[in-house]
Amino acid sequence: MNHHHPDSQWLTEYVAGTxxxxxxxxxxxxxSYCSDCGAEVAELGAVGSVVFENQPPSAPVDQKLFxxxxxxxxxxxxxxxxxxxxxxxxxxxxxxxxxKLMPDGMDxxxxxxxxxxxxxxxxxxxxxxxxxxxxxxxxxxxxANHDHHGQEITVVLCGSFxxxxxxxxxxxxxxxxxxxxxxxxxxxxxxxxxxxxxxAPVKFTGVLxxxxxxxxxxxxxx
Amino acid sequence: MLLxxxxxxxxxxxxxxxxxxxxxxxxxxxxxxLRIAQHRDEEAxxxxxxxxxxxxxxxxxxxxxxxxxxxxxxxxxxxxxIKVWEKARYFKPEKANVSTWVFAIARNCRIDYxxxxxxxxxxxxxxxxxxxxxxxxxxxxxxxxxxxxQIEKIVDNLPTEQVAILREVYIEGKTHAEVARQTGxxxxxxxxxxxxxxxxxxxxxxxxxxxVPGSSQSTQSTTN
Ligand SMILES: [Zn+2]
Numbered sequence: 001m002n003h004h005h006p007d008s009q010w011l012t013e014y015v016a017g018t019x020x021x022x023x024x025x026x027x028x029x030x031x032s033y034c035s036d037c038g039a040e041v042a043e044l045g046a047v048g049s050v051v052f053e054n055q056p057p058s059a060p061v062d063q064k065l066f067x068x069x070x071x072x073x074x075x076x077x078x079x080x081x082x083x084x085x086x087x088x089x090x091x092x093x094x095x096x097x098x099x100k101l102m103p104d105g106m107d108x109x110x111x112x113x114x115x116x117x118x119x120x121x122x123x124x125x126x127x128x129x130x131x132x133x134x135x136x137x138x139x140x141x142x143x144a145n146h147d148h149h150g151q152e153i154t155v156v157l158c159g160s161f162x163x164x165x166x167x168x169x170x171x172x173x174x175x176x177x178x179x180x181x182x183x184x185x186x187x188x189x190x191x192x193x194x195x196x197x198x199x200a201p202v203k204f205t206g207v208l209x210x211x212x213x214x215x216x217x218x219x220x221x222x
Numbered sequence: 223m224l225l226x227x228x229x230x231x232x233x234x235x236x237x238x239x240x241x242x243x244x245x246x247x248x249x250x251x252x253x254x255x256l257r258i259a260q261h262r263d264e265e266a267x268x269x270x271x272x273x274x275x276x277x278x279x280x281x282x283x284x285x286x287x288x289x290x291x292x293x294x295x296x297x298x299x300x301x302x303x304i305k306v307w308e309k310a311r312y313f314k315p316e317k318a319n320v321s322t323w324v325f326a327i328a329r330n331c332r333i334d335y336x337x338x339x340x341x342x343x344x345x346x347x348x349x350x351x352x353x354x355x356x357x358x359x360x361x362x363x364x365x366x367x368x369x370x371x372q373i374e375k376i377v378d379n380l381p382t383e384q385v386a387i388l389r390e391v392y393i394e395g396k397t398h399a400e401v402a403r404q405t406g407x408x409x410x411x412x413x414x415x416x417x418x419x420x421x422x423x424x425x426x427x428x429x430x431x432x433x434v435p436g437s438s439q440s441t442q443s444t445t446n
Contacts, residue, residue, distance in 0.1 A: 008420065009398055009413060017329040017352065018397045021337075021344060024351040042318070047423060048392040049325040050377045051385075055393060058280035059292070061299060066271050069303050070264065076308070097350040124345050 002034045004172035011037060015044040021126035022197045025097055026153045026173065029195055032095040033171025094157060098195065101132070106193075109134065117143045117186075131200045137161055137192040142183045150199025152176045159192030161185060252315035259310035270320075271303055277321075278302050278328050285332060286394045289339040301331040312355040326354045332395070376423050384419040387412060 006014070006027050013019045014027040031038050101123045102109055109121035119136040126132055137143050137159070153175050160169040163182040168174060176182070186192045254270055257263035282295030305327050313323055330348035337344060349355065377385070390401045398416075402409040 008417065012391060012416060013397060014352075016392045016395065017333050017348075018391070018395055021346065021351055025346070028351050028353065042322075043423070044420075045318070045322050045326060047377065047388065047420070048329075049319070049322040050374045051388050051392045052277055052281060052325040052328070053321050053374075054377070055277060055280040055284070055389075058276055058283055058295070061275040061279050062296070065275070065296060065299060066268060069271070069300050069307075072300065073304055073307055076304070096353075097346055100350060101345060126344055126346060127342070 002171045022130040029095045029155045030173040133196045135194045137186045139186040139189045142185045152198040155195045157193045160187045161192045251320035255313045284393045302328045387415045
């Protein structure tokens with residue numbers, strides 16, 4: 001029952017494996033809520049596999065490789081098998097990839113207060129160009145106008161919020177580009193938690209870095 | 223019945239020395255996977271290897287990257303085949319066909335390989351972000367094997383420029399933007415060729431499952 005989905009370019013690039021890790025995190029998070037997109041991804045995967053099957057023949061595979069593979073398999077089977085990971089209770093319903101990004105649980109993340117009704121916790125970066133964070137929006141009125149630069153992808157994890165463009169519920173996938181500003185308001189009395197992936201500010205390295213980085217930080221704040 | 227068809231087993235060496243890939247109906251590939259999952263059947267595994275090894279290698283060699291090499295392609299074949307063996311129990315024939323499953327594993331291994339080459343350390347692996355080894359949730363996947371076989375026929379009939387773009391996107395690992403840049407086509411054209419290909423696939427699939435309640439009784443809606 002989601003209303004905001006990744007479009008077919010997002011889904012195709014997801015299935016083809018050409019999205020960056022943090023973008024893929026957003027799509028796979030949406031997929032754990034949305035069976036319609038799940039069905040489309042399955043269909044795209046079937047298309048990909050036909051193209052995969054019909055590739056022009058490559059250089060032959062060295063048959064020695066089979067023996068090597070069997071040897072490795074035997075070697076690995078000697079070791080003990082994978083243990084299951086501990087589950088952090090309030091998060092059982094969250095997608096496993098997100099749980100893995102907060103091994104100490106959501107409450108122990110370094111939440112930062114950003115205005116009256118928004119808390120932000122930055123997670124480990126999955127690629128250089130993008131920042132991964134959780135945003136917690138609190139009930140009780142509009143969240144301070146939050147501006148961003150570059151592209152920002154938001155996936156609602158729980159709760160719901162509205163802005164001038166619509167209502168967003170758990171699983172909804174929203175892409176905003178530079179310059180879009182919005183004033184979200186949390187619906188109901190429950191907090192709304194979102195995954196947010198945004199283009200990271202350009203970082204200068206090298207000789208000029210010390211001079212330029214404070215400027216970038218300044219621009220990013222305003 | 224399916225199992226009986228293929229258990230008149232061929233010695234491993236004979237399969238390994240075959241130049242021609244053994245062509246099989248999809249159900250037989252699934253039966254081979256079952257033998258691997260349930261009986262750790264090496265002979266079944268070697269048939270899977272003979273067929274998919276060259277596909278995986280070609281997929282590795284096609285990657286549009288400075289890290290592509292014959293060694294990388296061989297490593298990819300090893301990684302993918304080891305996963306096929308170790309994760310065989312996660313293969314559900316009623317949910318997907320074998321080549322869709324192997325394609326997904328190859329994609330994930332190629333992503334992890336590239337991450338390793340670029341020395342990127344990440345708390346997540348491709349299997350976390352592109353889950354392959356889990357119970358698929360939606361019931362919609364039940365028809366997938368059927369649609370997979372139809373898709374194969376339809377893909378064969380697509381215009382060459384659409385097939386070329388499908389290849390660049392799915393096999394060569396180019397983003398839509400990279401395809402546009404390298405072909406000199408506008409991004410809109412890249413997207414519309416992909417969309418046309420997908421629409422053709424979808425239209426054909428819809429016509430074939432015309433047993434939707436409430437849809438007009440068309441002459442095509444005969445069941446087989
Ligand atoms: Zn969706």
